[in-house]
Amino acid sequence: MTFLYVAYAATWIIHITYLGTLVQRYKRLQREIEALQK
Amino acid sequence: MKRAFPIFAVLTALLLSYALYEALVAAPTEKTMGDVQRIFYYHVPSAWTAFLLFLINFVASVVYLIRRSHSADIVAVVTAEVGVVFCTVVLVTGPLWARPVWGIWWTWDVRLTSTLVLWLIYVSYLMLRRFSTSSQTPLLAAALAVFGALDVPLVYFSIWIFRTQHPQPVIGGGGSIDPRMLHILLLNWVAFLCFAALICWSRYRLERLRREVEETQALESLLEPRSLR
Amino acid sequence: MSLAAITRATLAKDLRLEWHSRDAINSMLFFALLVVVVFSFSFDPNAEESRQIAGGLVWVAFLFAAVVALNQTWARELRNQVLDAFRVSPAPANSLFLAKALGNFIFVCVLEALMTPLFVVFYKLRALGPAWQLIPVAVLGTWALVVNGTFFAAMSIRTRSREIMLPLLLFPISIPAILAMVNATTAILTGELSAWFWLVLLATYDVVFTIACLLLFETVLHAE
Numbered sequence: 001m002t003f004l005y006v007a008y009a010a011t012w013i014i015h016i017t018y019l020g021t022l023v024q025r026y027k028r029l030q031r032e033i034e035a036l037q038k
Numbered sequence: 039m040k041r042a043f044p045i046f047a048v049l050t051a052l053l054l055s056y057a058l059y060e061a062l063v064a065a066p067t068e069k070t071m072g073d074v075q076r077i078f079y080y081h082v083p084s085a086w087t088a089f090l091l092f093l094i095n096f097v098a099s100v101v102y103l104i105r106r107s108h109s110a111d112i113v114a115v116v117t118a119e120v121g122v123v124f125c126t127v128v129l130v131t132g133p134l135w136a137r138p139v140w141g142i143w144w145t146w147d148v149r150l151t152s153t154l155v156l157w158l159i160y161v162s163y164l165m166l167r168r169f170s171t172s173s174q175t176p177l178l179a180a181a182l183a184v185f186g187a188l189d190v191p192l193v194y195f196s197i198w199i200f201r202t203q204h205p206q207p208v209i210g211g212g213g214s215i216d217p218r219m220l221h222i223l224l225l226n227w228v229a230f231l232c233f234a235a236l237i238c239w240s241r242y243r244l245e246r247l248r249r250e251v252e253e254t255q256a257l258e259s260l261l262e263p264r265s266l267r
Numbered sequence: 268m269s270l271a272a273i274t275r276a277t278l279a280k281d282l283r284l285e286w287h288s289r290d291a292i293n294s295m296l297f298f299a300l301l302v303v304v305v306f307s308f309s310f311d312p313n314a315e316e317s318r319q320i321a322g323g324l325v326w327v328a329f330l331f332a333a334v335v336a337l338n339q340t341w342a343r344e345l346r347n348q349v350l351d352a353f354r355v356s357p358a359p360a361n362s363l364f365l366a367k368a369l370g371n372f373i374f375v376c377v378l379e380a381l382m383t384p385l386f387v388v389f390y391k392l393r394a395l396g397p398a399w400q401l402i403p404v405a406v407l408g409t410w411a412l413v414v415n416g417t418f419f420a421a422m423s424i425r426t427r428s429r430e431i432m433l434p435l436l437l438f439p440i441s442i443p444a445i446l447a448m449v450n451a452t453t454a455i456l457t458g459e460l461s462a463w464f465w466l467v468l469l470a471t472y473d474v475v476f477t478i479a480c481l482l483l484f485e486t487v488l489h490a491e
Contacts, residue, residue, distance in 0.1 A: 007077045007134040008062075011084070011127050018123045019237070026244055032251050036258065103486065158439040165435055172425035174490030181422070181483045182436065185415070188479055189440050192472055196443035199464050200450060 043239065050232040057229040060222045068219075077135040078219075083227035084127040085153065087234050091121035092156065099183035102176055111176040112249075114183065115167065116241045118160055120234055125157045151197045152190070159186040270362045277366035282373070284343070291339050291374055295332045299382050302328040307389045317390040322452030325386055326445060330412060332382075333375045334434050337416040340367055341424045350488070360485040368417040368480075375409050395458030404455070404462065407469040408448035414473065415440055418480045421487055444472050 061079035068075035098114040101107065132150060133143040144150070163186065167179050285291055306324050310316075344350050353363055386392060394401070416437050423432035438445075451465035 003074050003134050003138045004076050007131040008058075008080060010130045010134065011080050014123060014127050014130065015233075015237075018120075022237075022241060022244060025248075029244070029247055029251055032255070033247075036251065036254055103483075155439065155442050158442075162435050162439050166422070166426065166432070169426040169428060169432055171427055172490060174425070177486060177490040178422045178425060181487055184483065185418075185440055185476070185479060188475055189443065192443040192468070192475070196446045196468055199468070200446060 046232075046239075047236055050229070050236050053229040053232055057222070057226045061226055065222045066216060066218055071139050074135060074138045077131055079223055079226045081128060081131040081135060082223060083230045084124045084131070086227055087230050088121050088124035088128055088153075088156075090231075091117040091124065091234065091238075092160065095121060095160075096183055096187040099180035099187075102180045103184070108176075108249075111180070112242060112245045114176070114180065115245055116238050118163055118167075118183075120237050120241060122157065122160050122164060123237075124230075124234065125153065125160065128153055129157060146197070146201065148194065148197050148201055152194050155193045155197075156186075156190065159189065270359050270365075273358050273362035274365045274369070277363060278369050281366065281370040285370070285374070291336045292377060294339075295335050295374065295378050296381060298335050299328050299332040299378060300385070302331060303382065303385055303389055312390065317392060318395070318456045319453065321386065321390050321392055321456055322449045324390070325383075325452060326408070326448045328382070328386075329375065329379060329409075330438075330441075330445065332378055333371070333409075333412050333416060334437070336371055336374050336378075337413070337420045337437075338430050338433055340371060340417055340420045345424055354489060360488045361481050363488070364417065364421075364480065364484040368414050371413045371417055372410055375413055376405075379405055379409065392456065394456050396455040396462070397458075398455065400455050400462050400466070401452065403466055404448060404451045404469070407466065407473055408444065408451075411444035411448075411469060411472050411476070412437075412441060414477050414480055418484060418487070421484070425490070444469060447472065 057079075061076055065076060065079065067073055095114050095117040098110045098117065102110040102114060132153075136145065137143050163179060163182050166182055167175055170178060172178065303324075306328070310320065310324075312320060341350070344353075353360070416433070419436040419440075420433055423429045423436060426432045447465040447468045451462040451469070454460040454462040454465065
């Protein structure tokens with residue numbers, strides 16, 4: 001039973017980590033765009 | 039288009055939660071493996087999604103080699119990256135399922151090993167893209183993707199021979215699957231496909247934006263010295 | 268000039284240069300020697316055990332040594348702008364690729380010929396199966412490593428930290444070939460199983476990837 005929950009949790013941790021990196025990259029781009037607009 | 043994204047996101051979230059409920063609560067418990075078998079509803083759809091993404095990556099790479107279109111290249115980057123994420127999920131949930139059922143974390147089984155090799159190939163693909171200094175990175179990456187695709191049948195075949203020469207743990211394959219289970223499996227697959235499409239969509243926009251910014255930066259640096267003078 | 272003539276000319280040039288400097292072969296030999304000695308220390312197997320593990324050890328040693336040579340394939344040409352000259356010349360790109368791949372093939376074969384006696388001595392090897400089959404295994408296996416290695420070396424010269432990039436690209440793709448070489452060698456040494464499956468697999472791998480390299484090399488060479 002614990003294995004089941006670990007597996008489901010791991011799946012979502014991996015997906016959310018990836019989404020986190022996407023958000024981070026997006027924020028960095030946003031900063032660069034602001035720097036360009038100046 | 040702008041409004042379609044949040045609507046799609048909400049729908050995907052609803053679908054995923056419904057699929058999660060079905061997998062954890064509504065699905066019948068398997069007789070021999072018990073509740074652990076429910077990993078199946080996440081493991082298998084992730085694997086199918088990953089393979090589908092790698093297939094799209096291969097097609098996009100071939101299209102790039104023929105047509106040199108930028109969108110094909112962006113599709114290739116996006117599907118490779120998201121595919122690696124889904125493949126990682128497969129490789130993590132696989133051993134977590136194997137441990138309680140077979141008593142071992144890992145076995146050099148055909149499907150397991152081929153998935154691992156596929157993962158390795160696509161990680162090296164992403165590394166090449168990251169470390170390349172050439173302006174022709176898409177071309178090099180597309181060539182590597184073609185090599186990877188050619189490799190897949192050879193990997194599968196070689197491990198298949200390798201395994202038939204060695205003893206292997208009995209894997210509870212074969213037999214028919216409960217129609218209710220199949221139904222929930224497909225439901226989960228649809229949910230994960232929507233989720234993958236959603237990530238790919240945002241990653242695609244990100245990549246587009248990144249390239250635009252890079253181009254503008256290059257233009258700026260060309261113009262800058264002149265404006266100083 | 269025809270493809271064969273240019274290939275021959277480029278190959279002759281490379282072999283002559285190598286004969287004068289012996290850079291690649293010396294570094295490869297010394298590297299493989301180190302691997303043999305270190306492995307021999309750390310395992311110290313008896314004759315029976317070494318039959319089981321020698322296939323893996325031999326090919327790992329040759330694989331790493333081959334990477335040393337492959338990394339040097341394009342370095343000289345890059346330094347002296349030979350690649351740029353080749354790009355503007357009407358000579359077919361594949362002749363350059365074939366010459367480089369054949370050159371590397373010869374280097375690695377020389378290395379294998381020199382190192383095999385050492386392995387036999389250090390690991391007390393004696394094949395129980397048909398030993399002559401080791402020759403096709405070595406030839407097909409070496410070509411499998413070298414043809415993709417030459418191609419990926421041409422790709423990795425366009426990256427940062429190119430020396431590290433080559434094995435990162437080459438090893439995942441080479442897994443079926445490595446598996447085939449190791450298992451064929453083990454099958455021949457232990458004499459328990461037939462190596463034919465693996466030889467067929469290696470031959471298929473060679474054909475598939477030689478064709479792929481020849482089809483794609485021109486695009487990769489002109490990518491700058």
